[in-house]
Amino acid sequence: IKKIAVLTSGGDSPGMNAAIRSVVRTCAYMELECVAIYRGYQGMIEGDFKEMDARSVNNIINKGGTVLKSARCEEFRTKEGRQKAYEQLRKHNIDAFVVIGGNGSFTGALLFNKEFGFPVIGIPGTIDNDILGTSYTIGFDTAINTVVEAIDKIRDTASSHNRLFFVEVMGRDVGHIALNAGVGAGAEEILIPEQNLGLERLLDSLKRSKKSGKSSSIVIVAEGDKTGKNVFELKEYVEEHLPIYDVRVSVLGHIQRGGSPTCFDRVLASRMGVKAVEALRQGKSNYMVGIRDTKLVLVPIEEAISAHTAIDEELIRVSDIMTT
Ligand code: ATP
Numbered sequence: 532i533k534k535i536a537v538l539t540s541g542g543d544s545p546g547m548n549a550a551i552r553s554v555v556r557t558c559a560y561m562e563l564e565c566v567a568i569y570r571g572y573q574g575m576i577e578g579d580f581k582e583m584d585a586r587s588v589n590n591i592i593n594k595g596g597t598v599l600k601s602a603r604c605e606e607f608r609t610k611e612g613r614q615k616a617y618e619q620l621r622k623h624n625i626d627a628f629v630v631i632g633g634n635g636s637f638t639g640a641l642l643f644n645k646e647f648g649f650p651v652i653g654i655p656g657t658i659d660n661d662i663l664g665t666s667y668t669i670g671f672d673t674a675i676n677t678v679v680e681a682i683d684k685i686r687d688t689a690s691s692h693n694r695l696f697f698v699e700v701m702g703r704d705v706g707h708i709a710l711n712a713g714v715g716a717g718a719e720e721i722l723i724p725e726q727n728l729g730l731e732r733l734l735d736s737l738k739r740s741k742k743s744g745k746s747s748s749i750v751i752v753a754e755g756d757k758t759g760k761n762v763f764e765l766k767e768y769v770e771e772h773l774p775i776y777d778v779r780v781s782v783l784g785h786i787q788r789g790g791s792p793t794c795f796d797r798v799l800a801s802r803m804g805v806k807a808v809e810a811l812r813q814g815k816s817n818y819m820v821g822i823r824d825t826k827l828v829l830v831p832i833e834e835a836i837s838a839h840t841a842i843d844e845e846l847i848r849v850s851d852i853m854t855t
Contacts, residue, residue: 532627534564534565534623534625534626535563535564535629536575536628537554537565537566537599537631538629539599539630540572540630540632541657542788543597543656543788544668544674545669545670545673545791546656546670546796547597547800548792548800549792549796551631552801552804553801553805554804554807555585556585557807558808561812563812564582565584566583567581568580568599570601571603575616576606576607576612592792592801593791607639608639613639613647616643617649620649626650627651627652629652629653629804630654631669633657634835634836636653637662637836641832641833641836650815652815653807655820656668658670658673659704659707660707663839664821665820665828667822669799669803670788672799673790673796674712674788675715678708678783679712679716686749693746693747694747694748695747695749695777695778695779696748696778697762697780697781698752698762698783699753700754700787701787701788702723702753703755704755705725705839706723707843709721709753709756713751716751717749718850718854719749719750719854720733720736722750722753722756724757725842726842733765734773736854737773740854750765762782802827803822817831819835
């Protein structure tokens, strides 16, 4: 392998730049050529490439988002689209690529490898922390810290007015952000897609909380929670069934995806970038770089995309105990 390409694909996450920087610098260190692909698979199809050297990635480790831009690309889902992408890579003498992204990006990479025998390695970049085979994805730590900081602020105003807040956080399919940030911010209840506790339990818990003399209540709601109600409907429900509360709603939205990455995410991204290039140099393909028990591992992409990471039952228990 002489020339490696790097791209970011799917939803962006803080720390992607640190991963790009790591791939580029590792290539420079190992005297491999490196090419950046802009706008994910869309840019691969269109040949939106740029030669990189160690200095091309100065001053990006601290920046959120991705300097290479990201995209959702429908064309790459078709055989013709992937054929065009392959021709572009051949034309530029690229021997392998590292894709930084989530499940969809890895599925596309695997398919591409199966069709053209092209070496690919994935780096998990998503705030959701939902990729099987790795304890952490790049961006998750930053996102939960952003959420905790926001909830701390909401708590200040909530306790000044004895209010109840429903705070919606990202997580359509998984509740890792909700659960971790919820425990970290001391939420009274955490509603996640993996668990259906029912609305009765919510009311009971809020009643207990009020009775025990708490001056404010924060309920964290993941987008895909199983109550069947969104935060605004939950507000109405509680106002109707538990009029003792003055209820407000806060939807955190895209602030969760942005911001300067935490040191944890920067270090993780730096380590994963090195491992990805090393793996390609060793002739490996179809793996995602993961981290387990503080050690980096190579996880078959097939396994990584086979399911979402299960919710941490021990952390659910901790959360239950903390809310007594
Ligand atoms: P996120 O964490 O934001 O969901 P992701 O990588 O899973 O990140 P997707 O939008 O699902 O984001 O996928 C990114 C891109 O990967 C798609 O726009 C498409 O180009 C490609 N892709 C996804 N699924 C497939 C597939 N089944 N076959 C081929 N390409 C795919």
